[in-house]
Amino acid sequence: MTTAIQGIFAVRPYTPHCQVIHDEGDHAVIGISSGNSYFTHDRVLELARWGLDHFRQVDLIWTDMHVAEMFVALGYPEVEAQRKAVKNLRGVRAKVTSAVAALDPEGERLRGRPMSALLELPAYQRIRSGLDVLMADDPEFREVCDQLAARFLTDKLGGQPPTELQREVCIKYVCAEVPLFLDTPAILGVSSSLNCYHQALPLAELLYARGWGLRASRNQGHAVITPAEEREEQDRRA
Template sequence: MTTAIAGVFAVHPYTPHCQVIHDEGDHAVIGISSGNGYFTHERVLDLANWGLEHFRQVDLIWTDLHVAEMFEALGYPPVEAQRKAVKNLRGVRAKVTGAVGFLDPEGKRLRGRPMSALLEIPAYQRIRTRLDDLLTADPEFREVCDQLAARFLAGKLNGQPPTDRQREVCIKYVCAEVPLFLDTPAILDVPSSLNCYHQALPLAELLYARGYGLRASRNQGHAIINPVDTQEQPA
């Protein structure tokens, strides 16, 4: 994996081919997690600015699917779970729309949208249906999803093992994002796309492995980007 310093971020394309997609500079999708303290107003603005410096088009996409379900699975009463979800989503939406309004108010190159806005796109629907099938038919994909769920829940359960309900809701949350790691170009109608996140994910090991199985499309790339003063060195 190569590393390049770009502005205030260190960029780690996951494979040499991901580096090519990065260098082509067609499109970047930057995932913004709700309720994650990493994504401050300043950080979201910096990420958007970095994207515009290096790509012709940028999408900031925040997760808004299954958030209330997750809070409820973690033990909050339904009304409180909904309230917390609304509060978190209001906050992340304000950060994204604020960055778009400041940097590209006409939305010519920078767009902000929730994950739910993708649900009506046929390519997203097709990929999401395939993932549902693979959860039962592909042990390798299911194992990776279980790993992601365990990683997400580890910091929320104070060392307690997750329940089946918690694990299943978390996997639904994860699978809502996976299509953007598989084929953003088909979903958003761009020539090629680099999916950017600030942590190494087990999912990337699967999607960019050699051989057969669930693999990212040829014009889909992935990179880990971190502020240069706190950059995470990927394994």
């Protein structure tokens, strides 16, 4: 990936074709994780401003599905898990709403929405249903999801192997996001779209590989967006 410094962010499209989608500047999805300390109020605002500087339309989408279930799977009592989920979601919603109000209060180019708002969209429904079929029929997809869940949960559990319930909940959490990694243009009705996050997408190696299998659509791209100072520090250490 080639990194470009754009204002306060370092931008790394995942493939050369993702660079083309970035340069087209049609649409960007900026994923905002609930309960993640990386996404401060100021950072969400700056990410939204970066998006508007480089794309005609921007969607800030925060994860709000299976959050309480994840806390339960990690060992929290159900009432405490629900309380933590509500607190986290209230916080991330406030940050996104504030950014939209500050930069585009009319919502002409910048929109903020939870992941659950996509459930009513036909293309999202179709793609999400297809993932359930793939979990049963596609060994490559199932293996990648299993590995991802094991890696995420083992870290959260202090090195302990995850239970089957924990693995299942984690995979549901991941699969709720995967449609946006696959075909945001179909879901949101845009010509092309760049999915932006501060880490490589969990399934990026699979989705942007050559050959057959589960692949991102031709008009779908991905880029890693990180603070420029972090990237410069990494380059100095390399």
